[in-house]
Amino acid sequence: MKMETIPEQVVIAAETCVLRPLRRSDAGLLAMYEGDERVARGSRTIPHPLPPGATEAFIARAQDPKRTTDTWALDGSASGLPEVVGIVSLERLERDQSEITYWIAPAFWNTGLASEAVRALIAARPQGARTLFGSVFQDNPASARVLTNCGFTYLGDAETFCVARGGTVPTWTYTLKLD
Secondary structure, three states: OOOOOOOOOOOEEOOOOEEEEOOHHHHHHHHHHHOOHHHHHOOOOOOOOOOOOHHHHHHHHHHOOOOOEEEEEEEOHHHOOOOOOEEEEEEEOOOOEEEEEEEEOHHHOOOOHHHHHHHHHHHHOOOOOOEEEEEEEOOOHHHHHHHHHOOOEEEEEEEEEEOOOOEEEEEEEEEEEOO
16 A cells, blocks of 8 residues: 655644644545535635535645645544544745635534634744735634734735635735744
């Protein structure tokens, strides 16, 4: 049996879950969650309905050694939760900056898992960024609270394209200086 090789990416311990690199074996849970319209509409990039092969392609991009975005599964198995309860990612930007994105499976909304994952990433600084940015849809105040509860400050309004909604959606942008 061929062992799966994942390009080097740090594993980060949080209180309830472990942030770990994606594995091919995560495809089933990821497809179930990403196929949920509520998750897709809260994301910029997840299409709805989710086409065949989209989850596998997402995992392959996350494992690509030339990636510009590091993606972690929120693995709750040590706490009796599923192996994947959400995703958190950091995209490398210029000048020691990164952008954070995240989603949590609807069954785990309002449990603090998103804040826990964001705090763990801030503490670990796996990309060495000195400034983090986060952007959330204005119709998702819970995601905005995650950022503000983790120390981010409001930067301004913008808009971005949402694949699942098929159009541009107003956003709030936040920043966190780590110096």
